[in-house]
Amino acid sequence: MQGLGDHKGISFSDLSMFPHVHLPTGFKTPKFEKYDGHGDPMAHLKRYCNQLRGAEGKEELLMAYFGEILVGITSEWFID
Numbered sequence: 001m002q003g004l005g006d007h008k009g010i011s012f013s014d015l016s017m018f019p020h021v022h023l024p025t026g027f028k029t030p031k032f033e034k035y036d037g038h039g040d041p042m043a044h045l046k047r048y049c050n051q052l053r054g055a056e057g058k059e060e061l062l063m064a065y066f067g068e069i070l071v072g073i074t075s076e077w078f079i080d
Contacts, residue, residue, distance in 0.1 A: 021064040034071040044069070 023029075030051040035044045048069050052062055067078050 021058075021060045023061070024058070029065070032065070032069040035069050035074055036072045037074045 032051060033044070033047060035041065048066070049062065052065060067075065070078050
């Protein structure tokens, strides 16, 4: 990738927090409601887990997609 300064030769595993998570056959990624830090975080997490009930109890899949529901400062918090 160009434009990454001192970071040359970045691989997928360098960029991915969960490079070994595999989706179940036929799994369709739902459209997630984004969380920006406003509202009840527990209610949002419950909705998120309900949307991924097709993950068949795979906690690593729930963790891998968690960053997809965050925007703004909550996303920055998660990445850090």
